[in-house]
Amino acid sequence: MMNKERLISGLEMMGVAYDQTAIERFEAFHAILDEYNARMDLTAVLDEDERIDRHDLDSAAPLAQGLLAPEAKIIDVGTGAGFPGMPLLILRPDLKMTFLDALNKRILFLEDALKRLGLSAQTLHARAEDAARMADHREMYDVAVSRAVASSATLMELTLPFVRQGGVSISWKGPGVQEEMTAAKRAAFVLGGTVRGVVPAPVPRRDDWAHVLLITDKTGKTPKTYPRKAGTPNKKPLA
Ligand code: SAM
Numbered sequence: 580m581m582n583k584e585r586l587i588s589g590l591e592m593m594g595v596a597y598d599q600t601a602i603e604r605f606e607a608f609h610a611i612l613d614e615y616n617a618r619m620d621l622t623a624v625l626d627e628d629e630r631i632d633r634h635d636l637d638s639a640a641p642l643a644q645g646l647l648a649p650e651a652k653i654i655d656v657g658t659g660a661g662f663p664g665m666p667l668l669i670l671r672p673d674l675k676m677t678f679l680d681a682l683n684k685r686i687l688f689l690e691d692a693l694k695r696l697g698l699s700a701q702t703l704h705a706r707a708e709d710a711a712r713m714a715d716h717r718e719m720y721d722v723a724v725s726r727a728v729a730s731s732a733t734l735m736e737l738t739l740p741f742v743r744q745g746g747v748s749i750s751w752k753g754p755g756v757q758e759e760m761t762a763a764k765r766a767a768f769v770l771g772g773t774v775r776g777v778v779p780a781p782v783p784r785r786d787d788w789a790h791v792l793l794i795t796d797k798t799g800k801t802p803k804t805y806p807r808k809a810g811t812p813n814k815k816p817l818a
Contacts, residue, residue: 581609582627589636590670592783593643597670604669604696605635611692612660621688622660632782638663638726639670640780640792641749649673651721654741656707657681657728661689663751664724668698676700677720679710708809711740718743718801726751731763731793732816736806739770742797748772751780754789762818763793769817771799 586605590597609630615621625633640663641647647667652675655664659680668676678689678700686704693700703710710716723738723746731750738748752759756777764774777791806812 580627581606582631585628586631586635589631589783590639593636593639595639595642595670601669604698605666607696608661608665608669608692611688611695615688619684621685632785634662635666636782637751637780637790638666640751640782640790641724642667642670643780644778644792646747646749646792646794647671647674647722650675652719653677653722653724654679654716654720654738656723656725656734656738656741658689659685659727661692663726664700665689665692667724668700669696672698677703677716679703679705679707681706706809707737707741708806708812711737711806716741718797721746723748724750729813730816731756731759732766732818733812735763735766735770735772735795736812736817739767739772739795739797740801740806742772744771744797744800746797747775748795748797750793750795752777752791752793754791756791756793762816763795766817767795769802770805771797771801773798 650673654677656679658664658678664676664678683704686702690702720741723741734750767774772795775794775796777793780790780792
């Protein structure tokens with residue numbers, strides 16, 4: 580059973596608003612994750628408290644920072660089992676969320692979970708490099724979010740092409756982000772972005788984690804040659 584008190588006190592410590600429906604949906608989402616995990620390898624199996632901290636509260640970081648405008652159109656690039664997109668949508672059902680992943684079994688899981696939670700969102704089974712060349716998705720989002728998908732320079736190429744000018748890319752990073760910063764700034768520049776910087780994203784009761792959000796503004800258009808073909812951003816990061 581999910582430890583509701585831990586989730587609620589964590590959200591309160593972060594200053595993130597929630598309602599009863601959100602807490603019920605988190606509980607239901609955890610149960611659906613367990614159900615799927617019993618028959619397929621969906622996420623690392625964590626104990627309930629760690630799942631709340633590592634997945635739910637960590638994913639909510641941009642809400643603590645007031646980074647997501649009402650009804651913002653967001654794409655979660657490499658969402659896996661729905662992080663950070665699902666906790667963000669549970670807490671803010673006004674968001675227009677698209678969940679993207681290259682692995683179809685994760686997309687099928689998310690479609691089932693969304694239906695059972697009574698949430699609406701778009702799902703997309705594709706490589707980010709291919710989806711960002713589709714007219715419906717290229718430079719169509721206010722925000723691209725991504726967690727645990729690639730190095731910062733690679734992530735620029737996987738996220739910035741989705742973001743409209745004036746929008747923002749938000750990546751979840753650890754303390755090692757500073758070592759990636761020079762390459763990330765160069766890659767962002769090539770792709771029409773400007774790194775704004777990192778903001779601390781502390782998870783309550785986990786002072787040793789030192790999580791941050793890397794924030795990049797979309798200040799120009801992404802040149803047509805980007806993203807390069809699937810796999811190249813990973814193999815040969817820009818910079
Ligand atoms: N974001 C989730 C989280 O934080 O728990 C999942 C992280 S998991 C380590 C990385 C996910 O990114 C996988 O589900 C993988 O299929 C997806 N992924 C990696 N590269 C991708 C790409 N180029 N396009 C789409 N999905 C990608």
